[in-house]
Amino acid sequence: MASQNKFMKIYEELAQAIDEKKYRVGEPLRSENDLAEQYNVSRETVRKALRRLRETGYIQKQQGKGSIVLDQTRFDFPVSGLTSFKELMTVKAKATTTKVIRNEEQVLPLEISKRLGMRSDTPVIHLTRVRFIDDEAVIIDDDYLAKEFVAEMPTKRAEDSIYDYMEKDLGLTIDFAHKQYTVEPVTLEDQQLLDLHGDTHVVVVRSDVHLENTAFIQYTISRHRLDKFRFVDFARRQNK
């Protein structure tokens, strides 16, 4: 199901063409005027598509030259931005399973509500899941889902992707998140639930996720075994 916006269609076509190596790395795309004519749109619409290509790391623009295709081979999995465990693992095609070990109603813990400046009596669903890769327990996810939007979370869906459930079934639109990455000493729960091989630390990712209308929907504490953590980023200087 392709997007209906003109600029998104152009973006998707060009991105696909680059993925399929129809443009060589280091070579320019066709010029903005060419593309505008080719797609029968105004130049600004082409530029909107190219802006997205630039932001997603497909191309680099150079005044006077053109839109040069970048080498993307280093993105063997895309983790810049909002991506869930499920989306991530399907790219890597690993044998992964998820075990739900908690799915109950409670209020947002004080530690979190204070941090977010929210009411401490916010009703949430507390989900705890252990992620297995090749039969080893390597990640613990603690999710707190605002009951206001997620009345219940079928355990079957939690084993799959809660994003899928929230977006497809509940019609919610996830929009943005703040994420914080640290490395912290293991807790008792880590030792009980993960196959740690004697590790003393885990990578901890804390994120608060919001909807289009800025409403809070989810807080997640994700604890990763050190050797299974990897984060790839594409960063640009903020001048354009």
Add this chain to the structure above:
Amino acid sequence: MASQNKFMKIYEELAQAIDEKKYRVGEPLRSENDLAEQYNVSRETVRKALRRLRETGYIQKQQGKGSIVLDQTRFDFPVSGLTSFKELMTVKAKATTTKVIRNEEQVLPLEISKRLGMRSDTPVIHLTRVRFIDDEAVIIDDDYLAKEFVAEMPTKRAEDSIYDYMEKDLGLTIDFAHKQYTVEPVTLEDQQLLDLHGDTHVVVVRSDVHLENTAFIQYTISRHRLDKFRFVDFARRQNK
């Protein structure tokens, strides 16, 4: 020295106003038409400024409502994007020093040239620096700078900021980087140079940095003591 583009001026003014709490969190900015009139520009120009505010996490836009100011208090330091150690530490106002322990010419190590698909005989300056925070050695930075652009690196400048030197003195424009974050076992060099307190792992950040014309300029391997590593990210779903 403010930017000369209209949209950047508007961006900067609005960002400053938000920083100074002239708009309350959750409240909308003035409408796009208002702002266009106020600044005497077209609406598209206002929208360009607002797009940047959105991308940098200042606001959230809602069709039919307005541009709502987001809570930014959690960004106690801005690390999303391209930021150097120096820039980072000045924000936190810590007592930091840098000791340069290597500054010599060589060719790009095979491990790196292969990874980047570059010639293995690329001449570089190899810089090794130890970063101290409150008199503790907590970070090792290994930089490989393309001699093509950086003929030499004065040790004095390396103790400060190599970005400053490259951008202000050499007139180079750094544009984008790929970064990869992992956690790895400590090496002999880590043990020799860092105050590890018995840690068995370090956070490793590998990045390849490029100029505006996509040319390679720098490869960095940055090794952080676990407790001194922290990364903050603002992520958006890719639909707009």
Add this chain to the structure above:
DNA sequence: GAGTGGTCTAGACCACATG
């Protein structure tokens, strides 16, 4: 219905790169 942001157009002028 009035006001908001989202998309798109057709045209202008500027800055940069290249032959």
Add this chain to the structure above:
DNA sequence: ATGTGGTCTAGACCACTCG
């Protein structure tokens, strides 16, 4: 001189929110 991308304009129509 020509072609490229960068900025900006004035206007149009659509989609959404709210009183």
